[in-house]
Amino acid sequence: MFDIKSLFVGSKKLVGLDIGSRAIKMAEVLDTPKGYLLNRFSQISLPTGVIVDGMLVEYDVLTDTIKNLFKQAKFKPKHVVTSLSGQSVIVKRVNIPTMEESEVRDMIHDEASKYLPFDNMDDVDFDFQILGENEYNPNQMDALIVAVKKDYIEPFVDAIENAGVSVAIMDVDSFAIENMYEVNYDPEENDLDVLINIGASITNINVVKNGAPIFLRDFSLGGNVVTEAIQEKFGVSFEEAEKMKEEGTGGDETAEREFRESLLSFAEVICLEIERSVDYFRSTSGGENIKQILLSGGGAKIPGLATDLTQRLNIDTDIIDPFRKLEYNRKNMDESYIENMGPAVAVGIGLALRRVGDK
Ligand SMILES: Nc1ncnc2c1ncn2[C@@H]1O[C@H](COP(=O)(O)OP(=O)(O)OP(=O)(O)O)[C@@H](O)[C@H]1O
Ligand SMILES: [Mg+2]
Numbered sequence: 390m391f392d393i394k395s396l397f398v399g400s401k402k403l404v405g406l407d408i409g410s411r412a413i414k415m416a417e418v419l420d421t422p423k424g425y426l427l428n429r430f431s432q433i434s435l436p437t438g439v440i441v442d443g444m445l446v447e448y449d450v451l452t453d454t455i456k457n458l459f460k461q462a463k464f465k466p467k468h469v470v471t472s473l474s475g476q477s478v479i480v481k482r483v484n485i486p487t488m489e490e491s492e493v494r495d496m497i498h499d500e501a502s503k504y505l506p507f508d509n510m511d512d513v514d515f516d517f518q519i520l521g522e523n524e525y526n527p528n529q530m531d532a533l534i535v536a537v538k539k540d541y542i543e544p545f546v547d548a549i550e551n552a553g554v555s556v557a558i559m560d561v562d563s564f565a566i567e568n569m570y571e572v573n574y575d576p577e578e579n580d581l582d583v584l585i586n587i588g589a590s591i592t593n594i595n596v597v598k599n600g601a602p603i604f605l606r607d608f609s610l611g612g613n614v615v616t617e618a619i620q621e622k623f624g625v626s627f628e629e630a631e632k633m634k635e636e637g638t639g640g641d642e643t644a645e646r647e648f649r650e651s652l653l654s655f656a657e658v659i660c661l662e663i664e665r666s667v668d669y670f671r672s673t674s675g676g677e678n679i680k681q682i683l684l685s686g687g688g689a690k691i692p693g694l695a696t697d698l699t700q701r702l703n704i705d706t707d708i709i710d711p712f713r714k715l716e717y718n719r720k721n722m723d724e725s726y727i728e729n730m731g732p733a734v735a736v737g738i739g740l741a742l743r744r745v746g747d748k
Contacts, residue, residue, distance in 0.1 A: 403557055404429075404466035405740030406549065407565070408451070410440040411589035411612070411631075411687065413458055416737035417466070418715070425572060425742065427717040430734060431462035437627055442609055443475025443591060445544045455552035469554050470740045473545065474562035475591050479505055479536045480605050482520075484529040493517055497534060505536050512539050514559075520601050533602065535561055558743055562586060563595040563605055565739030566685055566709075571600065572742060573713040574683075581679050583670075583704070585663060586736065587688025589613050592659060594666050596679075604670045610659050612688035618655035653693045660694070664701050682706040685735035711738045 405416040417429040435454050439447040459465040483504050488496065497517060501510045515536035523529040546556050566584050576582060578599060586593040588611045596604040612634075619630035623638075638648045667679070682704050684695055689708050698706040711734055717727055727734075 402466070403468050403470045403741070403743055405565070405737045405743070406455070406466075406469040406471045406554075407562075407737040407740060408440070408471055408545065408549070409435070409588050409687075409736075410437075410443075410591070411435060412733070413454060414734065414737040415458055415462060415464075415466075415469075416734065416741040417464075418738060418741035423716070425715045427712075427715055427722075427734075427738060427741075429462065429464060429718070429721060430730065430737065431458060431464070432730070432733075433458040433461055440590075443473070443477055444541065445548060448544055448548050451545075451548040452551040455549060455554075459552065466554055468557040469549065470558040470560055470743045471545070471549060471556055472560040472562045472565050472736065472740055473537060473542065474586075474588075474593050475607050476609065477537060477541045478561055478607070479507075479534075480561060480563070480602070481505065481534050481536075482602060482605075483532055483534060484523050484526070485532050487522070487528050487530050490519060493519065493532070504534055507536065507538075510536075513537065514539055514542055531601075560740055560743065562588075562591075562736050563593040563602065563607070565736045565743075566593070567595055567597055567602065567739070568742050569685075569711055569735050569739035570597070570683065570709065573709075573711060573715060575714075576600075581677055583667065583679055583682045584709070585682060585684050585686075585689075587611050587659060587684065587686040587691075587694075589616075589687065592662070592686075592688070594663065596670055596674075598677075604674070606666050608662050608666070610662055611686070612691070614658055615652055615655040615688075615691060619652075622651070649692045652691050653697060656688075656691050656694060659688065660697055660701060663698065667702055667704070679704050683709040685709045685711075685732040687733040689732040708732050709735055711735050 407414040412432050412434045414432040419426045419428045433454060439450045498510045502508050507513050513536050518533045520531040523531050549556055566586050570584055581598050584595045584597060590611045590613050592608050592611055594606045595602050616627060616630045619633055620627060637645050682698060695706045695708055709732055
């Protein structure tokens with residue numbers, strides 16, 4: 390949706406590149422007569438400190454890690470779709486006066502301060518999508534605006550392109566998840582679902598209804614808080630703590646169970662922030678009924694998290710299943726690999742589903 394370059398690449402083959410602060414994931418989805426097929430998926434971890442609070446700090450390390458990912462996957466795409474998230478990315482649903490689509494861009498540019506926290510749009514990249522006529526006022530349209538400072542976005546694009554690929558579309562993590570969800574879940578009219586992507590350092594919340602976001606919020610908390618708590622409790626390094634999270638402590642059954650249980654208590658701050666956001670949405674939306682919460686991101690793998698949220702919020706909560714309608718290439722990937730990756734593939738798949746010209 391956020392097509393910074395408005396670039397027509399002349400090919401429908403776009404590969405999703407999800408640049409997370411913990412891991413970079415690459416996904417290729419093919420459009421086959423039998424439906425969508427995840428043809429390739431590969432992931433590589435990124436050292437800590439390369440992306441901090443959504444900002445690119447170690448530019449060259451990102452380029453080198455992307456190159457290593459291509460080497461590891463034995464595959465280098467020409468054009469990629471990638472995404473941003475975090476508090477530097479402004480996503481707003483606004484009402485604008487009814488006008489031709491061709492006039493909207495200039496209007497937003499000239500009247501930016503009405504809609505966005507920027508006065509001067511010259512150093513801001515932005516895009517918009519018209520969602521349709523406003524429900525209450527026929528002279529107004531609902532639109533989504535995405536805006537981000539150029540000095541934030543450009544280092545990412547340059548670092549990716551230095552790895553030898555072109556960035557065809559710049560998307561937003563929340564929209565990528567939504568895209569993946571639309572393909573897999575076929576929501577019914579007026580269904581209200583909350584999509585929550587818990588990464589390592591950022592959590593994205595997107596409440597969707599009738600194919601569009603109605604409430605979006607990102608906050609700077611994710612699985613890292615759990616890793617840091619493990620580090621402190623066991624006196625281990627960050628990498629060792631990450632390993633324990635994924636593989637356990639190697640202790641006896643009781644120790645293992647206690648460790649698993651402690652992960653959820655370490656994640657308390659994330660759950661509280663999710664609870665606050667959902668409560669805020671509920672209090673400002675006139676009590677609309679939420680159907681379900683769907684969790685994605687590696688952070689969704691914290692044992693017991695979905696059950697905990699179900700109880701806190703009294704809303705059915707599940708881990709999202711990117712393979713409900715999507716097949717994966719069983720020659721390259723087996724079931725245990727896919728299961729292990731689980732919800733962490735969601736953004737990459739959502740990106741890989743983009744086609745040039747999509748909005
Ligand atoms: N089995 C597991 N149990 C608990 N947490 C896990 C597990 N596997 C991975 N994680 C956590 O998931 C997080 C990584 O998720 P993800 O790959 O979605 O993050 P990211 O996209 O790199 O980060 P971000 O989007 O926040 O920049 C890490 O905090 C990692 O420790
Ligand atoms: Mg992520």
